[in-house]
Amino acid sequence: MTQNELFLIVGMMLVTFLPRYVPMLIIGRVDLPERLFRALRYVPVAVLTAILVPEAFVRDGQFTLALDNAYLYASIASVIIAWRFNNLLLTIGGGLLFFFAWRLLLG
């Protein structure tokens, strides 16, 4: 393990543990604003979307809709599978299969 990795793990450990621990510790002692809870509900959708969309549309720093961008077309297929079946494992399996098939044929 390098020193950088050690810092990274310790830091990530802290910022992962605190949101898991502090709310259950203080709940019942402090009234948290409902607005905060409402905002937190959008965190997974907003963060994960902001991570995955550039992965699909941007390759090597360039926005691309080209057919050899398997990431984009497999993402579209995955959205359809997820929307239609609402099954996480099926989405992952189907999406990966589509991705590799697309790469084989068009990549």
Next chain:
Amino acid sequence: MPEKSKISRTTEFVRGAKDTIPMMVGAAPFGTIFGAIAIGAGLTPSAVIGFSVFVFAGSAQFIAAKLFADGLGIALIIFTTFVVNLRHALYSASLGPYMKDFSQKWMLPLAFWLTDETYAVVINNYPTDAPYKRWYHLGSSVSMYVNWQLWTVIGLVAGSQLEGIAELGLDFALVVTFIGIVVPLLTTRPMLLSAVVAGVVSILARDIPNNGGLMVAAILGIATGVIAESLSPKPQPLEIPLDSMESDA
């Protein structure tokens, strides 16, 4: 639930573990892919295991491995992890009323082991009249934890044995996993708007250094959702979208 007279701490621990089995199956590919991606990203094997043992947060580990490979600074990776993990605060707050009498000996480890999956399992057990609920919670937590370590190691070994696994496009696994998490959450108009804004901004703002675009996009997406919800004619239910939540560690 077994017959009342036969219920013990052990049987409740086992029942918690059993109820978590589907979640463990779901976490297996993530653990494997994390191990493989992290090795491919250039992390040392001990660091890969260190992530799973000490951080224990599937999506945050994925993202950290990817950002590390991109050469992002440590502080920014930690900050991104923090943001990605904020949703756990929601689970923690929701469990708080059930756990307020727990000693720190119980609360600290159960908090450390709190994942989307264990939350989904135990939140259905706490309101029942089952005894030894903390043992049930512990059973779910420990089984998820052991499972995650096992699959991390399997992925690590597979990743270091198979040449060029990083170029295979396994990183698409992360994209498709997130799609599988996000799409079922888009059940209300504010959620949909939040995702659209976050997605569009993430592309427009991608040239902000150090993945700053990610933060701008996420914050604008959250703000959009909150504003859209406050303008929405019928109030949105304030609930945690459980069954469709992320498959975390």
